[in-house]
Every structure is written in C-alpha cells, then in structure tokens.
Amino acid sequence: MxxxxxxxxxxxxxxxxxxxxxxxxxxxxxxxxxxxxxxxxxxxxxxxxxxxxxxxxxxxxxxxxxxxxxxxxxxxxxxxxxxxxxxxxxxxxxxxxxxxxxxxxxxxNPAPYKLRSDAILTLKQKRTVIRQLKKQLIATRNLKGSMEALPFFDAKCKRSVEKTIAFLEKQIKDLEEDLANLACSEYKKQMDLLTSIKGIGVTLAAALIMATGGFTYFDNAKQLTRYLGLSPTYQQSGTSV
The missing domain is CATH 3.30.420.40 (ATPase, nucleotide binding domain)
Known part of the structure; x- marks a missing residue:
C-alpha cells in the first residue's frame, strides 16, 4: 500500500x-x-x-x-x-x-477514517447553524438594549431590530425541532435510552449522538471517556508527580 x-x-x-x-x-x-x-x-x-x-x-x-x-x-x-x-x-x-x-x-500506519452517516452530517449542520443564529440573536438583543438606553430610539430602527429578533427566534425554534425529530427518528433506541437518564434531555442526547455517531465510533467506554476528555491522566517523572 x-x-x-x-x-x-x-x-x-x-x-x-x-x-x-x-x-x-x-x-x-x-x-x-x-x-x-x-x-x-x-x-x-x-x-x-x-x-x-x-x-x-x-x-x-x-x-x-x-x-x-x-x-x-x-x-x-x-x-x-x-x-x-x-x-x-x-x-x-x-x-x-x-x-x-x-x-x-x-x-x-494510521487507522482508516469511518465516514459519518448522512444523518450525522445533517445533525451537525443543523447544530452549527443553530449556534450561529443564537450568537446573532444575542448580538441583536444587546443592540436593542443599548439603543433603548439612548435619549430616543428611532421607530423604524426599532421595528427593524424587533423583526430581526422575531425572525431569529423562529428560525432557531424550527431548526431545534428539526434536529430533535431527526435524532429521534434515526437513533430512536439511543435517544430513548439517553433521555431516560435523569438530567439528560433531547438537546444533550442529540449532542452525544453527534459526538459518537450513535455510539459507533468507539469500542468501549474507556475510549469514549478519553475522547470526551473525562479520563484523568497520571504523570510522574523521577520524584515529581
């Protein structure tokens, strides 16, 4: 080869x-x-x-x-x-x-890459767009707050900002629903098991599905915890720990 x-x-x-x-x-x-x-x-x-x-x-x-x-x-x-x-x-x-x-x-001799499924790629795209829209929403809300602190807020500018906020909120809501529906339809078993754990909702469960490819990227729990950065490491050299 x-x-x-x-x-x-x-x-x-x-x-x-x-x-x-x-x-x-x-x-x-x-x-x-x-x-x-x-x-x-x-x-x-x-x-x-x-x-x-x-x-x-x-x-x-x-x-x-x-x-x-x-x-x-x-x-x-x-x-x-x-x-x-x-x-x-x-x-x-x-x-x-x-x-x-x-x-x-x-x-x-690196290991071959396992191509992500179309469902995982779609979920990641939706998550990326949602994150960017949320950043825009925060920035627009901050803009509205700063403008309201001025002696006066031009009516046309105010309507424009409020329409933008409403538009972003709707887009985020629609995409979050799409993401949840896709995750539940493509990975129903994993989603049901994850959301049965106290403290894990649909959003976190979907994030875990995306990070692990529906728990197909790893052979055991040790590999998963190391990938997520949750496995402690031990370092010692001579008399130093």
Missing part, C-alpha cells in the same frame, strides 16, 4: 504521491471537479490517502474519497506536528507538508 500525503487549504490541496524529498507534488482545486480529477490518478487497491483534520476544508475531499472506495485517514494536526518535530523538520511549505504527511502515513 502506497501512502499519499495531502495538505489541504480552502481553495486547493497539494498531493504528495511519495514522501521522497525529490518526488514531485501536484496541486488540485478543492472542488468536486478538482477532487474527481485527483481520484482518477490513484487506485483504491494501491493507495491510502492521509490528511490532517481541517474542519470544513477537508469535508468534501474525505466524503468523495470514501464514496470512491479510497482508504482515507483523517489525523489530528497535533499528531502530525509532533511527528514533524521528531523528524527535525524546520522548513514549512505546502509541498513539504504533503510529503511529511505521506511519510507520517508510511511510518505510523
């Missing part, structure tokens, strides 16, 4: 087909067309793509690679950064980073 390193940015991604310093790299556009062009240059039987998790920038690439049956690993950037330090890498360019990621794959 040949490891391919990919360094991703918003508009493009650089591909290193080999970790060899003298090997050539190729740049593709980070679009559906550009990704399909890249996929035509590799084989699902011979290649394993490795890249850093870069949020939305890597989402389309990971999705289309997985749909094409290409083995793909999505690694924590901190792990790759620490690997670069261990290799005493001091120069940083997109091409060098891509080769370094290819070398990381070759040496570390």
């Amino acid at each position: 040949t490891y391919i390193g990919i360094d991703i940015s918003k508009d493009t991604f650089v591909v290193a087909y080999s970790p060899d310093k003298k090997s050539k790299t190729k740049t593709f556009k980070n679009t559906t067309k550009g990704i399909h062009e890249f996929i035509r240059t590799i084989s699902k039987e011979k290649h394993h793509c490795v890249m850093e998790a870069t949020g939305n920038y890597s989402a389309l690439l990971v999705y289309l690679l997985s749909e094409a049956g290409i083995t793909t690993s999505l690694e924590n950037p901190l792990k790759v950064k620490n690997f670069a330090r261990a290799m005493l890498s001091t120069v940083k360019t997109d091409e060098i980073d891509a080769r370094l990621i290819a070398l990381y794959g070759e040496k570390m």
Whole structure:
C-alpha cells in the first residue's frame, strides 16, 4: 500500500504521491471537479490517502474519497506536528507538508477514517447553524438594549431590530425541532435510552449522538471517556508527580 500525503487549504490541496524529498507534488482545486480529477490518478487497491483534520476544508475531499472506495485517514494536526518535530523538520511549505504527511502515513500506519452517516452530517449542520443564529440573536438583543438606553430610539430602527429578533427566534425554534425529530427518528433506541437518564434531555442526547455517531465510533467506554476528555491522566517523572 502506497501512502499519499495531502495538505489541504480552502481553495486547493497539494498531493504528495511519495514522501521522497525529490518526488514531485501536484496541486488540485478543492472542488468536486478538482477532487474527481485527483481520484482518477490513484487506485483504491494501491493507495491510502492521509490528511490532517481541517474542519470544513477537508469535508468534501474525505466524503468523495470514501464514496470512491479510497482508504482515507483523517489525523489530528497535533499528531502530525509532533511527528514533524521528531523528524527535525524546520522548513514549512505546502509541498513539504504533503510529503511529511505521506511519510507520517508510511511510518505510523494510521487507522482508516469511518465516514459519518448522512444523518450525522445533517445533525451537525443543523447544530452549527443553530449556534450561529443564537450568537446573532444575542448580538441583536444587546443592540436593542443599548439603543433603548439612548435619549430616543428611532421607530423604524426599532421595528427593524424587533423583526430581526422575531425572525431569529423562529428560525432557531424550527431548526431545534428539526434536529430533535431527526435524532429521534434515526437513533430512536439511543435517544430513548439517553433521555431516560435523569438530567439528560433531547438537546444533550442529540449532542452525544453527534459526538459518537450513535455510539459507533468507539469500542468501549474507556475510549469514549478519553475522547470526551473525562479520563484523568497520571504523570510522574523521577520524584515529581
């Protein structure tokens, strides 16, 4: 299996087909067309793509690679950064980073990424939009409060602000209902079990479903607690604890 390193940015991604310093790299556009062009240059039987998790920038690439049956690993950037330090890498360019990621794959043999289901992706999108709308709602309410503290508040401006607040409140309510309904329909068993626990409502239960893929991303409770940052760590060196 040949490891391919990919360094991703918003508009493009650089591909290193080999970790060899003298090997050539190729740049593709980070679009559906550009990704399909890249996929035509590799084989699902011979290649394993490795890249850093870069949020939305890597989402389309990971999705289309997985749909094409290409083995793909999505690694924590901190792990790759620490690997670069261990290799005493001091120069940083997109091409060098891509080769370094290819070398990381070759040496570390990272586990294949499990593509999130469409339901999980939809739930996460709804949650992201809800969060942003809530931020806008808070900002607009603060604006209304600050304007009301002035000697006078222009009637037209006031109506505009109040309409915006009402619109945001309705959008948030509708999306929260959609999120809850989708979570309950796609993950009914998990939602029923979670909400049966005192203190866990629909919102928290849905968040746990999204974080764990319906509790399919982890093999045991220990892995889950470490992922959530709830597992204590023990550090001791010499006489220091």
